[in-house]
Amino acid sequence: MIGVIQYGMGNIGSVKNALDHLGIPNIVTADKNQLSSCERLILPGVGAFEPAMNILTDLKFDVFIKEWALNEKPILGICLGMQLLLTSSKENGTTNGLNLIPGQVMPIKNAHRKIHIGWNKVEPTIENAIIPKSGFAYFVHSYACQPENKLNVIAETKYGNSFPSAIQKRNVTGVQFHPEKSQDFGLNILRNFAHASV
Amino acid sequence: MLAKRIIPCLDVKDGEVVKGVNFLNLRSEGDPIELAKKYSKQGADELVFLDITATLESRNNVVDLVRKVAKNVFIPFTVGGGVRSVKDISELLSAGADKVSINSSALKNPKLLNDASNRFGSQCIVLAVDVKRTEGSWNVYSHGGSKSININAIDWIKEAEDRGVGEILLTSMDADGTQAGVDLEITKLISDMVSIPVIASGGIGKLDHFKDAFIIGEADAVLAASVFHRDIFPVQTVKKYLLKNGIQAR
Numbered sequence: 295m296i297g298v299i300q301y302g303m304g305n306i307g308s309v310k311n312a313l314d315h316l317g318i319p320n321i322v323t324a325d326k327n328q329l330s331s332c333e334r335l336i337l338p339g340v341g342a343f344e345p346a347m348n349i350l351t352d353l354k355f356d357v358f359i360k361e362w363a364l365n366e367k368p369i370l371g372i373c374l375g376m377q378l379l380l381t382s383s384k385e386n387g388t389t390n391g392l393n394l395i396p397g398q399v400m401p402i403k404n405a406h407r408k409i410h411i412g413w414n415k416v417e418p419t420i421e422n423a424i425i426p427k428s429g430f431a432y433f434v435h436s437y438a439c440q441p442e443n444k445l446n447v448i449a450e451t452k453y454g455n456s457f458p459s460a461i462q463k464r465n466v467t468g469v470q471f472h473p474e475k476s477q478d479f480g481l482n483i484l485r486n487f488a489h490a491s492v
Numbered sequence: 493m494l495a496k497r498i499i500p501c502l503d504v505k506d507g508e509v510v511k512g513v514n515f516l517n518l519r520s521e522g523d524p525i526e527l528a529k530k531y532s533k534q535g536a537d538e539l540v541f542l543d544i545t546a547t548l549e550s551r552n553n554v555v556d557l558v559r560k561v562a563k564n565v566f567i568p569f570t571v572g573g574g575v576r577s578v579k580d581i582s583e584l585l586s587a588g589a590d591k592v593s594i595n596s597s598a599l600k601n602p603k604l605l606n607d608a609s610n611r612f613g614s615q616c617i618v619l620a621v622d623v624k625r626t627e628g629s630w631n632v633y634s635h636g637g638s639k640s641i642n643i644n645a646i647d648w649i650k651e652a653e654d655r656g657v658g659e660i661l662l663t664s665m666d667a668d669g670t671q672a673g674v675d676l677e678i679t680k681l682i683s684d685m686v687s688i689p690v691i692a693s694g695g696i697g698k699l700d701h702f703k704d705a706f707i708i709g710e711a712d713a714v715l716a717a718s719v720f721h722r723d724i725f726p727v728q729t730v731k732k733y734l735l736k737n738g739i740q741a742r
Contacts, residue, residue, distance in 0.1 A: 307588050311563050341613050406494070409615060409658060411689050412712065413495040413537055413742040430495060430742040432537075432568055434615045453494055475568045475590065477532065 296488060297332035298322040299359075301349050303374065304340030312474035316481060318488045326358050334488065335362060339374030343383040343399060343437070346374055347391060356392060363394050368465045370424075370487050376461065376468030377439055385437050395463045397441035405454030409436045414451050416459050416471065416479075422448045423490040424467055425460055429479035431471035433459075438470065495742040496706050497537035497713035498730050499691060500720040502527055503544045504573075507553060510544070511669070511717050518544075521721040525560050531720060532565045534727035537742060539565065540593070540661070540715060543573030544636060551580075555587045562588025570618055570661075578607050585612060593618040593661055596634040599641050599648075602655060609656030614688075619657040621645060623678060624665045630678050637665050645678065646685065653686050660686060661715065664694040669718060671697020679709030691715050699725065699733045706739050 298309055300322050313320040321328060329335060337359065339346055350356050362369060371379045380391045383399035391399070402410055413430045425448060438457035441447060449460035451470070459470045467487065473480035502509045502524050509527055510518040521527070528539055541561070543554045551574065558571055571584050572593030581592045592612075598605050598619060609617045622637045623630040623645040630645035649660055662682055664675035674695045683690045689712035692705045696716035705711045719725060734741040 305585060305588070305590065307586070308562060308566075308590070311588065312566055315563070315566065340615070407689060407712070408687050409689070410494065411615065411659065412497050414493065415495075434568075472568075475566060477566050481566060 295332045296320040296334045296336060297329040298336045298338060299329065299355060300324045301346075301353055301355060303346045303349065304338055306338050308472075308474045309336060309338050309372065312481060312484055313488075316485055316488070318484070324353065329358070334367065335359075335369040337369060337371045337375035337378065339372065339378065340434075341374060343374065343377060343385040343391070344387075344389045346378060347389055350378065350392075359392055360394065363466050366465050368467070368487070368490065371466075371468040372474070373435060373470060373472060376470055377437060379461070379466060379468045380439055380441070383437065394466045395441055395446050395461055395468070396443065397439060397446070397461075399437050400440050402436055402438050402453060402457065403455045409434070410453045413476075414453060414471075416449045416451055418449045420445070420448050422462060424462070424483060424486045425449050426486070431459070431469075431473065431476040431480055433471045435470060439468065493740045495537070495740050496711075496734060497691075498535075498702070498727055498741070499538045499540055499713055499715040500527075500531045500536050500727065501540045501542065501693065501715045501717045503542050503717065504554070504557065505543075505545050507557070509721065511721055524557055525564060527721070528561050528565045528569070531727060532567050535731055535742065536567060536727045537713070538567055539569040541569060541571045542593070543571070545573075555583055558584055558587040558589050572618070572620055577604070578611055581608050581612060581617075585616065591616045591618050591659070593620040595620040595622065596639075598652065599632065599634045599643070602651065605652055605655035605657055609658065614656050614658035617657045618659045618661050618691075619649070619652040620661040620663065621649060622663045622665050625675070625678075633665060646681065649682055649686060653688055657688065659689045659691060661691045661693060667695025668693070670695055671718060673697065673701040674705045674709060674711075674714070676704055676709045679705060679711050683710040683712075689713060697724075699730060702730055702734060703737050703739065706734070
């Protein structure tokens with residue numbers, strides 16, 4: 295069972311629709327008891343970093359997610375959910391994140407438009423079970439993750455400068471794109487996450 | 493590199509996809525869910541659904557349609573037509589739309605654009621603008637092209653960007669349904685001016701028209717209807733053509 299953390303940030307329905315379509319058992323909830331009984335978690339998210347982090351803290355999801363990660367159980371952050379995994383973000387000042395993967399969230403640099411909207415190529419940089427091969431995925435963001443340790447980068451994408459489009463530290467994975475909106479390429483990534491061993 | 497997007501547009505009326513010429517003489521083109529699935533399979537990058545009746549009775553049907561599309565199609569889609577309030581937007585996004593396009597109601601109440609982008613984020617608010625050329629400039633029309641608004645397209649789009657919209661869907665009414673190519677002049681003008689993506693729409697009839705819209709018009713995406721509904725060429729043919737011409741496509 296995959297638990298999708300419902301904390302009021304963004305279009306969580308599409309993640310559920312994609313998991314349902316793949317036949318992957320899932321539950322969308324804010325109930326920590328129910329989430330605790332799941333094997334894997336997804337932290338979705340669309341919107342700004344600071345309000346999202348405030349909600350996570352208010353609902354004590356920050357502590358819950360950190361404990362989850364310490365227990366070596368898999369968690370996947372999507373889009374803003376990926377950015378929240380890092381130490382801090384420079385979006386509208388500096389805000390601390392969950393610090394599961396050391397690094398900072400910075401504005402996209404040297405790009406044609408300030409928002410990166412559309413399909414772009416995700417190129418794996420390290421052999422990994424979640425993104426075994428390159429393909430196009432759908433992005434919508436204007437900030438990008440910069441992990442301190444380059445070994446935590448598992449895939450890159452070029453928009454202006456190259457930026458990490460997927461990161462991983464043991465059981466903690468993050469993707470900047472929306473796998474639930476990236477047709478077969480994205481659906482495969484969700485399937486891989488549902489089956490990958492840590 | 494970011495791919496140029498190809499977006500089939502589905503004008504929906506009474507539960508059916510329809511298409512006209514210069515916004516008139518509508519004919520039926522099929523079932524919206526079936527067409528959405530077909531285009532997604534063909535490699536469409538996004539879909540746009542426009543409720544062209546936009547009456548109060550049709551609102552519930554549209555929300556229902558959005559829910560069905562979201563369960564069946566795993567690419568982003570935008571919904572527009574008759575979006576009047578933050579509440580309307582909230583309803584469509586909760587039903588599964590990724591973005592909402594706003595046209596007439598923003599002209600009547602521009603503050604809606606600020607309220608909507610502050611609340612839901614710029615990335616899901618698209619400003620749809622219908623323009624018609626008049627003596628070397630472009631005027632904005634509302635209510636599905638039926639009502640002339642005394643405002644210049646350039647001024648309106650600049651204002652909308654300042655108010656926080658995340659994308660511009662620019663339709664040339666002169667070109668719409670004619671299959672004679674998009675209005676390259678206004679497309680390039682707007683694309684150079686704004687720092688958000690511009691979707692060019694109206695007039696696609698040949699493969700060349702896509703290339704021109706991307707290279708000469710500098711559009712980020714092209715939206716078309718008739719050529720896809722009538723199978724003049726499927727989406728994958730357009731993609732192959734673009735790649736062959738050195739344009740990044742998915």
